[in-house]
Amino acid sequence: MFLLKKIVSGMLMPVPLVLELLIAGVLLLWFTRRQVLAKALVTAGTLLLLLEGFGVLSQFALSRLEGMYSPVGIQEARDAGVKWVVVLAGGSSESEALPVTSQLAPETQVRMNEGIRILRGLSGARLIVSGGRVFGTVPTAELMERLAVELGVSPNAVVREDRSRDTGEQAGYIGPLVKGEPFVLVTSAYHMPRAMALFKARGMSPIPAPTGHYAASPDGLDAFDFFPRADRLSLSEIVLHELLGLLAFQLGEALTS
Secondary structure, eight states, X not given: XXXXXXXXXXXXXXXXXXXXXXXXXXXXXXXXXXXXXXXXXXXXXXXXXXXXXXXXXXHHHHHXXXXXXXXXXXXXXXXXXXOEEEEEOOOBOOOTTSOHHHXXXXXXXXXXXXHHHHHTTSTTOEEEEEOOOSSSSSOHHHHXXXXXXXXXXXXXXXXXXXXXXXXXXXXXXXHHHHTTOOEEEEEETTXXXXXXXXXXXXXXXXXXXXXXXXXXOOSSOOXXXXXXXXXXXXXXXXXXXXXXXXXXXXHXXXXXX
């Protein structure tokens, strides 16, 4: 089921979806007489590529996702009696030839930086790094733990959760670790709404600490804003992945309620 979910969601991402529409249209143009349908598919694929390349749809949705939770304040966490800082993995690609900073995906590095920053402001708190392996051999949490220790966090202050493969499993495995104690949840700002929903569904009340914001835009326009851009396609993929994840969560809740 996990692999099937990854395959289906991958096929619905912007670039694969555009290619699927274009390829289907081209095949119909060349090998069938269904010219009207073929032209419609090619047109739809081209328009979708333009919309996503300019960020017409993704920028608005991304700002809404990232704006749902404000960054956490250290004093706020102290007042809440936080005992744990939980950092969710954002991917990795292990290689013994590379430093740990190169093995961790940029998303994971940003989350770890924020988690360690918060941890250092909380006396006696411990760090939970969460993330298993999906296709590799080394759990992402193992690399996260290594980075934390190399950055000066005491090994005794780090707890590793290395079995989870997605956010839902992370919520399931972290619950028994925190045992109802207050904790700060660190993940990317766009991912925070889904993470909070999944953790709350498990009966937890995390304090959100979003980081790695993308929606903050520079003042004014530059020349590149008038052209489709690859980075905006990437942001469109992020947005669609999160929206599909939220939809799947809501459908699951509706079916079990």
